Amino acid sequence: MKIRAAFYIDGFNLYHAIADLKEPFLKWLNLWELAATLIPHQSEEVVRVVFCTAYYPGDENKRWRYSEYLKALEIAGVECAFGHYVHEPASCRECGAGWQKPTEKQTDINIALNLYHDAFTDVFDKAYLVTADSDQAATARFLKVNFPQKALVSVSPPGRSFSKNILAHASAKQQITKEVIERCLFPPIVMGGGKPAARRPREYAPPQNWVHPRDRPK
DSSP states (O other): OOOEEEEEEEEEHHHHHHHHHTOGGGGGHHHHHHHHHHTTTTTTTEEEEEEEEOOOOOHHHHHHHHHHHHHHHHHHHHHEEEEEEEEEEEEEEETTOEEHHHHHHHHEHHHHHHHHHHHTTTTEEEEEEOOOOOOOOHHHHHHHHTTTTTTEEEEETTOOOOOOHHHOOOOOOEEEEEEHHHHHOOOEEEEETTTEEEEOOGOOOOOOOOOOOOGOOO
């Protein structure tokens, strides 16, 4: 019997890491396929992938792009857990100018609650925690103390360092690379499960000369 693997993904931590790669087509990422790529196939199987995120307020074009992406994820079997944004006062230290800064809420707690619930209901044997945010060290510590029979793997987004505080409670670590992301991109149109098709926004189209890793010369 294979080990049951579940993934809990900090959507904003992963998004900003991919955005820093300066190649927008990498954002059209199939997170279920990513999870299946990261595990050892012979001994593990993916049973759940949870993507914790929120809709950014304002720009309607960005909202539409994100809606299509979330639709693609749901077709692939990924569960999306939503937080929200609030506007908090912020100011410039140099000139004193003030504004209302959009601040994301609930992602951290959604990650923790989903992981705790699944541990308690015995959904997984091994949890993969995809974030470099040290706030999730409390989640890792709780799992280790209360469910010592279950393993935790710390997964760092591309270009991000591992959180030492999470690693203190993890049994292993893994880094997501750009090469792995390229192998796990959605096709232009994602269909299935009786749900409306998701269409890749033109902003996420690969460069004209891009070749999928499986089609590159060996």
